[in-house]
Amino acid sequence: MIKFEQVSKTYPGGQQALRQVSFHIKPGEMAFLTGHSGAGKSTLLKLISIMERPTVGRVLINGHDLKQITSRQIPYIRRDIGMIFQSHQLLMDKTVFDNVALPLIIEGYSRRETTKKVHAALDMVGLLNKAKNSPVTLSGGEQQRVGIARAVVNRPPLLLADEPTGNLDPKLSMEIIELFENFNQAGVSVFIATHDLGLIARMRYRTLTLKNGQMITDGLTEDWQEDSDEFTV
């Protein structure tokens, strides 16, 4: 589903965010990306959603080289990727319903279909009764779930999450991860960047670890725990 081949990213000014990163996440897989702040997690996700372009190497989604994608085509790529952010990126002057409906309106769904799909997505994250509220009136966990509803409302085959549990307590974090597991079981590939090691430790998922822009481990959580001293070096 996502394939990185010897990808390096150097920002203007010489800061090297990623060095020769290679990995492959298969369709229907759920994986975590971890590492300290500044290790290159966000940069890696930005290369997938084409918010940044790699300096060297290839990024492929479903076998398509993203280098071939022109800037005019980028919006269509993003419609296939559900993205979730630590800062939610919600429109605070619109209702929860309008926020979740945004991707559908952009794609030109009819009003009836939009309503149906938005209600289904809100139902999945357990916020159907808050549809008419403004996001400002919701708690942090609820806002995050609105963001998730928006990311999955048009059923993308790939979900990317950047620190989705960043501001949440462990119990709420677990609920969010369980939501992702549900989508994963429905066949969606899920790729989550987080520095919440405690969260990952409780689960058996493939975990990729970045350090100073280099991929240092790639494997199941248990394998990674055995080499955990490597992460702390």
Place this chain on the structure above:
Amino acid sequence: MSLLFKDRQHGAEISQISTVQKVMMFFVDHLRQALASLGDLWRTPTASLLTIGVLGLSITLPTTLYVLVKNTEQVSAGWEQAAEISLFLRKDVSQGDIQQLIKRVNLWPEVEKLVHVPSEQALKEFKQLSGFGDALQYLDKNPLPDVLLVTPTEKFAGPQSAARLLDKLRNEREVETGKLDIEWLTRLHGVLTLARELVSLIALLLFLAVVLIIGNTIRLNILNKRSEIQVMKLVGATDAFIQRPFLYTGFWFGLAGGILAWFAVIIICWWMESSIAALTQLYQKDFTLTGLSGSELLVVLGLSVTLGLAGSIISVARHIREIEPT
């Protein structure tokens, strides 16, 4: 259509609707967005009214000047048609030749009317009108030639075509010389041409100002919605989709400004009508101020909308592309 996943369907494809319904949806979508941007303007009434005011008045000024020039041209059009050519015939031609000439010239398509003033009659008139009557008694022979007064048809009454007609008449064997009093007409035409050019120039400058003002207003709108635009780009909105409401804002500004200009011009015409009537009464001339015709009103409105759209297109093209999610 999905670029990455061939079997994934999107939007309108997934809901099986007919082409007619798709076209309907397209218009319904546009109408919805148009009304949404109208609602945005409504929510910031002061700022919107100021922009519309600047736009309306910028269009009012050249329109009023245009009405002025148009009316002046209408008044002078009446004078132009009075252009008359005086032909002085050679003294040595016989009356028979003169009659021949009159017959010939009368057949020309350029000639509306031809009056023959024989030399005796001319002398008599001159005596009466000049006050030199006694002095003229001493002349032993009539110094005045026979004169033909030629009135060109309407089509050939303009300064240039009348001058061409004069040249043609001068080439006739019997004609000594001819005169066309068009110098003042040429001057008036010059002044009017200048005035018209001045109006065009002022209009051009003001229109440019309007485009810049609208462009700047839309730029501020775009910057105000920066975070919203970023979010829309993140969830896959194309630039075309994002810029549509801003283009509609420009459209509404243009429309409202145009309507404001209409009313302003109508009020100005009404205001000036009484003072113009007072002036023309002094000249004992019947004159009514002509305002803008229906088609001219439409042109004003169309122009205003075009300017509004132009300003927003320029602004949108520059600024929407610049905003990228980070």
